[in-house]
Amino acid sequence: MNKAGRICALDGHFTVGNGVEMMMPSCAERAVYGLWTDGDAVYADTEEKANSVADVIDSLGFTAVTGLYQKDEDERDGCVDERTGWWYVEIG
Secondary structure (H helix, E strand, C coil): CCCCCCCCCCCEEEEEECCEEEEECCCHHHCECCEEECCCCEEECCHHHHHHHHHHHHHCCCCEEEEECCHHHHHHHCCCCCCCCCEEEEEC
């Protein structure tokens, strides 16, 4: 289980659009190949993986936005959580 107490499995759904859906774990602890989702974004453990996911989303005609939840910024802002240190991919 993750910190929120939910069981993590391949129960995460990230909808790209037009019925295209990516399924992956819904928590960082159970990331598969370094990927997981909370339904709002896909999270990757490396920039290369985030860019690969973004390329797939872009190829479907959508615009992907990538970034990094930086540990030092999250610590300074007091918002360290399971996303800290992970690259994110969102639809812009």
